[in-house]
Amino acid sequence: MELAVGLVALVATVLVVSAFCDRLGLAAPLVLTVIGIAASFVPAIPDVPLHPDVVLLGLLPPLLYAAASRASLVDFKANIKPIGMLSVGLVLFTAAAVGVVTSWLLDIPFAAGLALGAIVGPPDAVAATAVGRRIGLPRKVTTLLEGESLFNDATSIVLLRTAIAAVAGTIGFWQVLGSFALSAVGGVVVGVIAAMLIRFALRRLTDPVLTTGITLISPWIAYLPAEHIHASGVVAVVVAGLIVGYKAPTDQTAVGRMSARINWSTVQFLLENAVFLLIGLQMRTIFEGADASPIGWPLILTTCAAVMITVILARMVFCAPAALIAVRVDETAERLNVGELTVLSWAGMRGVVTLAAAFILPLDFPDREVLLFAAMTVVAGSLLIQGSTLPALARALHVRGPNARSDALQQAVVMRSAINAGLERLDQIEASPKNSVPGPVIDGIRERAISRERSFWERLGPDAHDTPAAQVREVRLQMLDAERAEVLRLRDSGQGDHEVLEQVLSMLDVEEAMLTVSANRSERVAVAELLTPPWSSDECDHLRVSDSFGDPVPLSENCLECVAAGENPVALRLCLTCGHVGCCDSSEGKHATAHHELTNHPVIRSFQPGESWRWCYIDELLK
Numbered sequence: 001m002e003l004a005v006g007l008v009a010l011v012a013t014v015l016v017v018s019a020f021c022d023r024l025g026l027a028a029p030l031v032l033t034v035i036g037i038a039a040s041f042v043p044a045i046p047d048v049p050l051h052p053d054v055v056l057l058g059l060l061p062p063l064l065y066a067a068a069s070r071a072s073l074v075d076f077k078a079n080i081k082p083i084g085m086l087s088v089g090l091v092l093f094t095a096a097a098v099g100v101v102t103s104w105l106l107d108i109p110f111a112a113g114l115a116l117g118a119i120v121g122p123p124d125a126v127a128a129t130a131v132g133r134r135i136g137l138p139r140k141v142t143t144l145l146e147g148e149s150l151f152n153d154a155t156s157i158v159l160l161r162t163a164i165a166a167v168a169g170t171i172g173f174w175q176v177l178g179s180f181a182l183s184a185v186g187g188v189v190v191g192v193i194a195a196m197l198i199r200f201a202l203r204r205l206t207d208p209v210l211t212t213g214i215t216l217i218s219p220w221i222a223y224l225p226a227e228h229i230h231a232s233g234v235v236a237v238v239v240a241g242l243i244v245g246y247k248a249p250t251d252q253t254a255v256g257r258m259s260a261r262i263n264w265s266t267v268q269f270l271l272e273n274a275v276f277l278l279i280g281l282q283m284r285t286i287f288e289g290a291d292a293s294p295i296g297w298p299l300i301l302t303t304c305a306a307v308m309i310t311v312i313l314a315r316m317v318f319c320a321p322a323a324l325i326a327v328r329v330d331e332t333a334e335r336l337n338v339g340e341l342t343v344l345s346w347a348g349m350r351g352v353v354t355l356a357a358a359f360i361l362p363l364d365f366p367d368r369e370v371l372l373f374a375a376m377t378v379v380a381g382s383l384l385i386q387g388s389t390l391p392a393l394a395r396a397l398h399v400r401g402p403n404a405r406s407d408a409l410q411q412a413v414v415m416r417s418a419i420n421a422g423l424e425r426l427d428q429i430e431a432s433p434k435n436s437v438p439g440p441v442i443d444g445i446r447e448r449a450i451s452r453e454r455s456f457w458e459r460l461g462p463d464a465h466d467t468p469a470a471q472v473r474e475v476r477l478q479m480l481d482a483e484r485a486e487v488l489r490l491r492d493s494g495q496g497d498h499e500v501l502e503q504v505l506s507m508l509d510v511e512e513a514m515l516t517v518s519a520n521r522s523e524r525v526a527v528a529e530l531l532t533p534p535w536s537s538d539e540c541d542h543l544r545v546s547d548s549f550g551d552p553v554p555l556s557e558n559c560l561e562c563v564a565a566g567e568n569p570v571a572l573r574l575c576l577t578c579g580h581v582g583c584c585d586s587s588e589g590k591h592a593t594a595h596h597e598l599t600n601h602p603v604i605r606s607f608q609p610g611e612s613w614r615w616c617y618i619d620e621l622l623k
Contacts, residue, residue: 006046010277010278011270011274013032013035013277014032014270017031017032017035017273017277027387027388027391028273029273029383030276030383030388032273032277032280033280033384034280034384035277035280036276036278036279036280036281036282037280037281037283038280040280040281040282040283040285041283041284045281047285048278048281048282050278050282050359052356052359055275055353055356056233056356057223059271059275060356061219061220061222062216062219062267063272063275063352064150064153064219064234064237064241065218065219065222065237065240065241066241066264066267066268067150068150068237068238068239068240068241068242068245069215069241069245069264071143071241071242071245073243074246075139075143075147076242079144079147082144083144083147083148086144086148086319087122087147087149087151087152088155089318090121090148090152090314090318090319091121091155091156091159092121092155092159093318094117094120094121094315094318095114095156095159096114097117097310097313098114098116098120098121098307098311098314099111099114099115100113101113101310102117102303102306102371105299105302105303105306106295106299106367108366108367109366112365112366112371114159115160115163115164115167115361115371116307116371116375117159118157118160118162118357119156119160119357119361119371119375120311120350120354120374120378120379121152121155121159122152122155122156123145123149123152123349123350123382124149124349124350124351124352124353124354137399138399140336140340141336141340141343141344141347144344145344145347151238153353154187154234157232157234157353157357157360158183158232161179161360162179179230182230182231183230183231183235185231186230186231186236187226187232187233187234187235187239188235188236188239190222190225190236191222191236191239191243194218194221194222194225194239194240195222195240195243195244195247197221198214198221198240199243199244199247199251201214202215202244202248202251202252203251206253206256208253208255208256208258208259208260209259211252211253211259212256212263215244215260216264216267218241219237219240219241221240222236222237222239222240223237275351275352276351278355279351279352279355279380279383280380282355282376286369286372286373286376287373289368289369289372289373290372292369293367293369295367300370300373303370303374304373304377304378307374307377307378308377311350311382312348312386315345315346316346319344319345338397339397339398339399340397340399342397343390343393343394343397343399346389346390346393348382348386349382349383349387350379351379351383354375355375355379358372358375358376359372409613409622411456412456413622415452416620419450419452419453420620422449423446423449426445426446429442454468454469455586457571457586467570473515476511477512477515480508480512480515483508484508487501487504487508540616542602542603542618543621546576546603549576551576551579551605552574552575552576552577552578552579553579554579554607555578555580555581556581557581558581559572559582559583559587559591561589562587562589562591567583567587569583569591570584570586570587571583571584571587571607572606572608573592573607573615574605574607575596575603575604576603576604577602577603578601580592580599582595593617596617602617603616603617
């Protein structure tokens with residue numbers, strides 16, 4: 001009964017604090033850590049012992065899998081060198097530095113100090129993603145942080161076990177190398193095999209309940225076999241998550257992917273926030289253990305401060321070399337600027353792995369209680385000091401996250417390419433001798449596809465709420481309210497089978513969810529500055545030629561064809577050949593496209609305030 005009450009209280013605290021932080025714009029992980037620390041010293045609250053197996057076997061695999069399955073395998077492969085330097089080289093460098101400082105201050109063997117260095121060496125995947133998502137870091141910085149934090153845990157745990165064995169005098173140099181090799185290579189092999197098994201099952205099942213259930217046990221399918229052969233379960237889980245997530249669009253049905261995404265979002269939210277609360281709740285127990293140490297508080301506090309400073313400085317020193325500045329984030333060699341590199345150096349929050357690794361130390365380990373307290377100090381200090389100041393640092397250095405309007409522009413281009421592929425398939429169906437679909441039906445399908453594309457372009461305008469797509473969305477939402485009310489009336493009056501009515505309500509819910517998400521995204525786009533995406537094409541001769549000349553003088557400030565016809569343009573486009581101003585394809589007249597078809601002038605520029613993107617009609621490329 002006490003366990004059940006404790007779990008309910010834990011989850012309820014996470015939900016209440018997260019909701020509170022969301023309303024006030026605070027970072028929930030930081031607030032939960034502070035609340036946990038304060039609550040641990042309240043006499044009425046019982047101790048919450050956290051066994052390392054609970055974290056390493058129960059919490060870490062699903063958290064790593066959730067992060068890995070959402071990460072980009074393409075981005076990871078493009079950044080494998082800097083990620084490797086951070087996840088292996090930085091951990092080893094930090095551990096060595098902490099080992100030297102700790103062994104000197106506490107007068108203990110270097111191997112014992114190295115154990116503490118291995119514990120506090122790896123920044124945490126949960127902390128990095130939680131804080132990074134909250135403050136909105138550039139995607140190239142987030143890619144490095146996520147990649148680093150997904151793989152550095154394996155380095156830390158192997159190094160820790162090696163240091164413990166070295167203190168006991170039971171390991172040699174070749175055993176160390178063999179342990180690292182088995183950990184890395186074995187983890188990758190087990191992860192690949194686990195991913196193959198998971199994908200085999202997902203491809204052959206269509207029931208979303210079954211496929212979601214398989215994804216929920218996937219972390220342990222990879223973790224447990226790897227640990228059984230003394231390979232890295234962490235690496236196995238991350239590799240499996242990356243592969244399964246990358247292949248999900250072809251391995252799972254759309255309903256299965258949606259179901260898994262929703263369930264995993266809930267699991268990840270509860271676990272990652274509960275972890276920070278649990279970290280704070282360990283403080284009293286660890287404090288009491290340190291208090292019983294014969295070393296004394298002056299030296300303990302000095303050691304904790306020295307370790308904290310060493311951890312921060314080691315990351316800054318390691319991230320300084322030019323090898324980390326030139327980071328490939330996509331097909332182009334895009335460098336991290338000074339501000340982004342500074343943010344990368346400061347974003348070294350520690351979390352769940354550090355706490356779990358600390359409890360791995362044997363009971364007879366030299367000055368174990370002091371090392372535990374130092375590790376806990378680094379976890380709490382990094383979360384509170386670095387985590388709380390990271391948003392201000394990013395703002396001061398003008399390091400901004402993804403731009404909503406640039407993302408919307410990219411979505412519009414991608415959707416145009418996708419819909420063009422769909423229209424080509426529709427043309428093939430229409431031209432097929434076996435086609436039995438009537439012409440009016442084909443035309444209706446084609447018009448709906450084109451309307452979907454236009455709705456993405458319409459979101460770019462400053463008055464996105466007055467566009468045709470927004471008006472259709474608002475009217476349709478009102479219709480859905482009326483339709484749902486009628487279905488509920490039939491249900492309440494006893495007309496129709498319950499299962500049939502639930503199916504109808506589910507279909508209405510799906511449509512409303514799509515419309516609501518679209519509306520929310522349009523609101524975010526409307527308040528952001530529009531910047532041309534960094535991936536915009538420079539392979540178009542027409543766009544390159546337009547770069548060589550200044551914009552022509554606009555022939556008008558409005559679409560004259562719309563004015564003559566008494567129509568209202570949705571958005572304006574400027575022809576970069578002659579200066580003609582015409583309305584966009586979402587407008588009734590589509591006069592910009594009509595002008596291109598009449599004159600074959602290739603390139604237009606957005607004539608909307610604050611927008612400078614250009615589009616080539618001929619090559620269908622953006623810049």
